[in-house]
Structure formats: structure tokens, C-alpha cells
Amino acid sequence: MSTSTVYDVKTTIEEIGTIPSQSRVEIEVLQDGEERENRAGSGDEEGDEHNKETASPGEPTLQQPNHLHGIRLVFVFVGMxxxxxxxxxxxxxxxxxxTAIATDLKALTDxxxxxxxxxxTQAAFMLVYGQLLTLWPSKWLFLSAVVLFEVGSLISAVAPLMDVLIFGRALSGVGAAGIFICCLTILAETTSIRQRPMLFGILGATFALSSVIGPLIGGALTDSIGWRWCFYINLPVGGVTVIAIVFLLRATPPLGKQHGARATTWLEKICSIDIIGAALSLAFTICLILPLQxxxxxxxxNSPKIIGLFCTALAILIVFIGWQWFLKEKALVPLHxxxxKTVVGSSVVTFFCFWNLLVFTYYIPYFYENVRGKSSAMSGVxxxxxxxxxxxxxxxxxxIITMTGHYWPWMVAAPFFLAVGSGLMYMVRYDSHNSFVIGAQILVGLGVGPLLQTPIIATQATSDVRNIAKCTSIVSYxxxxxxxxxxGVASAIFDTELQLQLAHRAPAVDAHAVQQNxxxxxxxxxxxxxxxxxxAYTYTLNYIYIMGAPTAFFVLLAVVFFVSHKSLKSRSRS
Structure with a gap:
């Protein structure tokens, strides 16, 4: 039988981050000598990641974060x-x-x-995992997501036909959605809000860096041992993650689950999933992304198929919103x-952050490859x-956010760097000096970097403990x-503007041939x-780069008028 003792802690220094003084921590000393922290957190009018105050005797208590420390936290985080x-x-x-895949499988059109x-599947199932994480422990959902990703990778690696490869990729997308959302939720369950900015920063940096080195690794594997190893490489690395999570992460009830409530059966949990909402979100995502591709x-x-898909996406979105309003609390995305306001503001910020990240990541190499004559590998460099x-x-x-407890100033400053960097990229000419282009790129990076994971921090810091998983999935989606x-918008601008620019500046050049190669x-x-x-080609890219300026303005408006300006220090006190 376990015993409980309540201690007043003046100052607690954790292995990662600092818990403010005057923290009151209830430490449950178990028979096996382990200690579990059950913290009661502070809240505000928008809700907090913890309850506003400790429940009084007789009132139901909710599942709170169960913090990891030391080597266990390090290994679990490395796995994630x-x-x-x-x-x-x-x-x-x-x-x-x-090209190698299409040639080998003889399916260029697919x-x-x-x-x-x-x-x-990755985008659509993020919302689904947000609901699943309110029903089942994050540990088992994360492991199932890793298994789905690994099985999808294995199917893709051995695929004899293009249809099999596409199925494997779709399955991997489902797993990828679960991996990302579960990582963010597990960190909310196992770390304090003060620790999270630094850990989220590492995850964001990992995401950005791996997106750049991906083409380099893919090219090396394809040229040396074959394209199938682009999928085989996932298997051993995923195995390390599974081992770390299985042995070092304890399965706990979902955040916000009421203690003492009647246990729900698997059938009841499955029936509570918004399957219709999930199907609608998947259909909407497909109908929106396909015409962009x-x-x-x-x-x-102006093809009827492209216009029809966009119209279908709009119709599905209207039906989806109506269905979510009808289901209320049981919805995939509860509208309440x-x-x-911070969820709204963070959604706008992260929407335009990833907009600019992918646009600049895709279209800056266009300049180096097609104007400066660099190879694909050197364009990545x-x-x-x-x-x-x-x-x-x-x-x-x-x-710095971990040390100071303030995320809002970073979110306010970032759009200015992005706007200036985008403006300078707009001024790039085909014969501009390399130092000018590099300086403009650096400013863009300084503008996008602070916005990559900070909206998730703001969302989790201002959300009720019961809604952290769903709010995180909404922002990530x-x-x-x-x-x-x-x-998609950049592609439309590129195709339209390139023809106009070539007709104006180089009418003797075949615009269609340039678009093809x-x-x-x-x-x-x-x-x-x-x-x-x-x-003409450089001016066309300029019109794509300048999109960063108006989107930076939208980000600034969202931060100033919607994102709550709160200190994480006060939120980590109990």
C-alpha cells in the first residue's frame, strides 16, 4: 500500500529547467521506492494546462502531468x-x-x-490522434504510430508495384501523424511548462534540419545502393525509439481524465470516436491537396477537375463544421x-510559419540551380x-524562453525579420553578389525559426489540461x-508570372520549354x-519571395491581438 507525504519545496532544480520557488509538490512515495509528482497548476480566464486550484475534499480530481527526470527523460526524449x-x-x-522509382516500377504517371x-494521411490523421489521446494512454498510441510508420516503410521498401508503394506511403503517413502529435503530448505529460520550450526547440530544429539533408541522403542512397534503402533506413532507427519508450516511459491515463470515474470499455471508447468527422477531414484534406499537386x-x-476539387473541398468543409457543431464536446474538433484566443492566434502563426518555411525551402534552390547553375546537392548546401x-x-x-519564461516577445519580433528578409530576397537579381543573397536568407531564417514551435508552447500554456491534446492537434494540422x-500558391504564381516575364524580357525564348526544364x-x-x-526567371522568383512580407504582417496581427502574453514562470507554480 502506498503512503503520501506533502512537502513544501523552496526551490527545486530539475535536470532540465527550473521549477520556481514556493512550489508545492505532492510526492507519492510508492513501495518500490519511486516518487511521482502530482502537481496542481494555476489557470487563467482562457484555461491553463493545469486546474486552477487543487480540488477540495470530495471533488473529482483530474490526471495531471507525471514528470520524468534525469537519464529516463534524456533517453525517452532522444527516442522521440x-x-x-x-x-x-x-x-x-x-x-x-x-525518377528512379518511376523507372523501376514502370509507373511514371503515378x-x-x-x-x-x-x-x-499525415495531415488528416493529426486531428484523429488528437481525439485518440483523450481516450488512451499516449505511450501505447505513440508505439502504435511508430509501428504503423515502420510497417508502411517496410511495405514501401519491398513493393513490387506502384499501387503497393502508394499504400505503404499512406500507411506511413498515418504513423507519422501519430508520432508528431504523441511526441508533443508526451512532453506535456512528462515535463513542466518551463522545460518544454527548450525541448520543443530541439524537436523543431531536428525537423527543419532533417528536411534539408533529406534530399542529400536520398540522392546518396539512390545512387549507391538503390531507392528502396530510402525506406529500409527507417527500420533500425524506429527500433531504437520503440525500445526507449517501452522500457522508460510509464503508461498513464490521458491528461485531464477524472480519477475515480467509471472505467470505460474499449467498445465505449471506440464508439466515442468521431468517425464521420475523421472521414470528412480526410476527404477535405485530399480534395484540397490534390489540385495543388x-x-x-x-x-x-482552369481545368474542370481542379476547379471541381476546390469546390468539393469547400462543400466538405462546410459540412464538417456543421457536424462538429452538432457533436459539441464529442466532436473531433470541438468548436468551443x-x-x-491563443489557439486561434497560434493557428494563424503556425499556418504562415510553415507556409514560408516550405516556400523558401523549395524555391531558393530554384535560384541556385537554374540561375547560378549549381547541382541539386550544391543547391542544398x-x-x-x-x-x-x-x-x-x-x-x-x-x-531563452525556458530561462526567462516569456514566449510572446519572440513571436512579436520574428515577423519583422521575416518581412525584411523577404523584402531583400525580392531585391535579388540574377547577377546579385552571393553575400547579399546569403544575408537575405539568414534574415528569413531568423524570422521563421522563432515561430516554428513557439505557437505550440503558447497553446499548451493557455489550454485546459483536458484539451491539450486536441488543441495541439488543431495547431499542428x-x-x-x-x-x-x-x-500551391507559389506554384501558381511561378507558372503564371514566368510566362509574362519571359514574354516581356526574352520573347525569343520558348516559355514552355523553360517551364518543362x-x-x-x-x-x-x-x-x-x-x-x-x-x-525573367529571377523576377518570377522575386514575386514568390515577397509573399513573406504580407504573411509576416498577418503573423504580427495574430500575435498582438490573439496570443496571450503570459509568463511561463507563474504557470509552473502550484
């Missing part, structure tokens, strides 16, 4: 970092292997589905969660100034959606036609 690394790597690893299937590649923008600045701000910002829409620009003989064509 490896899992996030694989997910981010998987999104870009195949960008240079598609190659776009290899990436599209992964992205669609197909436009001006498979079909023109948007009553927390040329992107490093932006990514190093981004990683430095993500990790450094997380560390909109993050992925912002990336997809950003790339931009390397023909560098094959042109030196002279006015070549200079005009390179200038």
Missing part, C-alpha cells in the same frame, strides 16, 4: 527526436529518388502519389476550443545559411495545411537573350 527525425526526413528523402498519399503539372489551373539561422533561433529561442497551400536557360548562348531570360 529520432522518430521526428525520421518523419521529417521521409518528407524530403524521396524528392530526388522519384509517381506524384508517392508523396501526395503520405502528406494527405496536380495544377499545371497534370492539369491546367476556438473560444481560447547553398540553403544552409537560412537553415542554420533557423535552427539557431529555434533552439536558442527555446533555451493547420501548420501542415499552411505548408501545402503556400507551395529550366536548365535550358544556362544552355543559351551568352548575350541579351540569355541575360533577359535569366532576369
Amino acid at each position: 527526436v529520432l522518430a521526428v527525425f525520421l518523419v521529417a526526413l521521409d518528407q524530403t528523402l524521396l524528392s530526388v529518388a522519384q 509517381i506524384s502519389w508517392v508523396i501526395t498519399s503520405f502528406f494527405c 496536380w495544377a499545371n503539372v497534370t492539369y491546367p489551373w 476550443l476556438f473560444g481560447n 547553398a540553403l544552409l545559411p537560412m537553415m542554420i539561422a533557423l535552427v539557431a533561433m529555434t533552439m536558442g529561442g527555446g533555451f 493547420l501548420q501542415r495545411l499552411g505548408g501545402a497551400l503556400g507551395v 529550366a536548365t535550358v536557360l544556362l544552355d543559351l548562348p551568352a548575350g541579351p537573350a540569355r541575360d533577359g531570360a535569366l532576369a
Whole structure:
């Protein structure tokens, strides 16, 4: 039988982060000598990650964070970092292997589905996992997500046909969604709000860095031992994650679960899942992403199929919102969660953050490859100034937020760097000095980095403990959606503006040939036609880069008017 003792703690120094003084911690000393912290947290009008005050005798108590410390926390976190690394790597690893896959499987027309299937299921199932995490322990959901990701990778690696490969990629996307949402939820369950910014910063830096080195690793594997090893590589790394989580993470009830309540059966839990909402969200995501993938590649923008898919997505969204309103608390996305202004503001911030991250990550290499004549590998290297600045701000910002307890100033300052960096990228010309381009890239990285994980921190810090998983899944879903829409809008601008610019600056150059293979620009003989064509291509990219300025303005408005300006120090006191 366990015994409980209540201690007044003046100052507690944790292995990672600091718990403010005057903390009152209830430590339950178990028979096996382990100690478990059950903290009662502070709240505000928007809700907090803990209850506003400790429940009085006779009142129901809710499941609170169960903090990890020392070597257990380190190994569990390393396991999660490896899992996030694989997910981010998987999104870009195949960008240079598609030709080899299409040739080997003899299915060139279906190659776009290899990436599209992964992205669609990953985005849509983030909302599903947000609801599942309110029903089952995060440990088992995380392990099941890793298993799904690994099984999908294995199916993709051995796929004899393109249809089998696409199925494997879709299954991996489901697992990837669970991995990302479960990581963020597990950190909410096992660390204090003061520790989380630094840990989230490491996760964000891992995501950004692996997205850049993905094409380099994918190209090396494809050229040396074959494209199938782009999937085989996931298996041993995923095994390390499973071992760390199985042996070092204790399974606990979902955050906010009422203690003493009647235990629900598996059948009751399954019946409480918003299956219709999940199907609608998946259908909406597919109908929105497919036309963005197909436009001006498979079909023109004014094609009835493209327009029809966009109209269908809008209709599904209206039905989805109506269904969520009807279900209220049992919905996949309870609409009352948007009553927390910080959730709304964080969603806008993360939407445009990922919008800019993917747009600049995709289109800066276009400049280096097609204007400066660099190889794909060297274009990835040329992107490093932006990514190093981004990683430095993500990790450094997380560390400083952990020390100071303030996230809001970082979110306010970041849009100014993004706007200036975007403006300078707009001023880049085909003959601009490398130092000018690098400086502009660094400013963009300084603007995007602080916004990569800070919205999640703000959301978790201002959400009721019972809603942390769902609010986290909403913000993460909109993050992925912002990336997809950003790339889609950039593609539309690129295709339209390139024709106009070439017609104006290099009318003798075949615009269609340039759109199909931009390397023909560098094959042109030196002279006015070549200079005009390179200038036209660069001006087209300028119109894409400048999108960062208005989106930075929207981010600033969202932070100033919606994101709560609260100190994490007060939130970590009990």
C-alpha cells in the first residue's frame, strides 16, 4: 500500500529547467521506492494546462502531468527526436529518388502519389490522434504510430508495384501523424511548462534540419545502393525509439481524465470516436491537396477537375463544421476550443510559419540551380545559411524562453525579420553578389525559426489540461495545411508570372520549354537573350519571395491581438 507525504519545496532544480520557488509538490512515495509528482497548476480566464486550484475534499480530481527526470527523460526524449527525425526526413528523402522509382516500377504517371498519399494521411490523421489521446494512454498510441510508420516503410521498401508503394506511403503517413502529435503530448505529460520550450526547440530544429539533408541522403542512397534503402533506413532507427519508450516511459491515463470515474470499455471508447468527422477531414484534406499537386503539372489551373476539387473541398468543409457543431464536446474538433484566443492566434502563426518555411525551402534552390547553375546537392548546401539561422533561433529561442519564461516577445519580433528578409530576397537579381543573397536568407531564417514551435508552447500554456491534446492537434494540422497551400500558391504564381516575364524580357525564348526544364536557360548562348531570360526567371522568383512580407504582417496581427502574453514562470507554480 502506498503512503503520501506533502512537502513544501523552496526551490527545486530539475535536470532540465527550473521549477520556481514556493512550489508545492505532492510526492507519492510508492513501495518500490519511486516518487511521482502530482502537481496542481494555476489557470487563467482562457484555461491553463493545469486546474486552477487543487480540488477540495470530495471533488473529482483530474490526471495531471507525471514528470520524468534525469537519464529516463534524456533517453525517452532522444527516442522521440529520432522518430521526428525520421518523419521529417521521409518528407524530403524521396524528392530526388522519384525518377528512379518511376523507372523501376514502370509507373511514371503515378509517381506524384508517392508523396501526395503520405502528406494527405499525415495531415488528416493529426486531428484523429488528437481525439485518440483523450481516450488512451499516449505511450501505447505513440508505439502504435511508430509501428504503423515502420510497417508502411517496410511495405514501401519491398513493393513490387506502384499501387503497393502508394499504400505503404499512406500507411506511413498515418504513423507519422501519430508520432508528431504523441511526441508533443508526451512532453506535456512528462515535463513542466518551463522545460518544454527548450525541448520543443530541439524537436523543431531536428525537423527543419532533417528536411534539408533529406534530399542529400536520398540522392546518396539512390545512387549507391538503390531507392528502396530510402525506406529500409527507417527500420533500425524506429527500433531504437520503440525500445526507449517501452522500457522508460510509464503508461498513464490521458491528461485531464477524472480519477475515480467509471472505467470505460474499449467498445465505449471506440464508439466515442468521431468517425464521420475523421472521414470528412480526410476527404477535405485530399480534395484540397490534390489540385495543388496536380495544377499545371497534370492539369491546367482552369481545368474542370481542379476547379471541381476546390469546390468539393469547400462543400466538405462546410459540412464538417456543421457536424462538429452538432457533436459539441464529442466532436473531433470541438468548436468551443476556438473560444481560447491563443489557439486561434497560434493557428494563424503556425499556418504562415510553415507556409514560408516550405516556400523558401523549395524555391531558393530554384535560384541556385537554374540561375547560378549549381547541382541539386550544391543547391542544398547553398540553403544552409537560412537553415542554420533557423535552427539557431529555434533552439536558442527555446533555451531563452525556458530561462526567462516569456514566449510572446519572440513571436512579436520574428515577423519583422521575416518581412525584411523577404523584402531583400525580392531585391535579388540574377547577377546579385552571393553575400547579399546569403544575408537575405539568414534574415528569413531568423524570422521563421522563432515561430516554428513557439505557437505550440503558447497553446499548451493557455489550454485546459483536458484539451491539450486536441488543441495541439488543431495547431499542428493547420501548420501542415499552411505548408501545402503556400507551395500551391507559389506554384501558381511561378507558372503564371514566368510566362509574362519571359514574354516581356526574352520573347525569343520558348516559355514552355523553360517551364518543362529550366536548365535550358544556362544552355543559351551568352548575350541579351540569355541575360533577359535569366532576369525573367529571377523576377518570377522575386514575386514568390515577397509573399513573406504580407504573411509576416498577418503573423504580427495574430500575435498582438490573439496570443496571450503570459509568463511561463507563474504557470509552473502550484
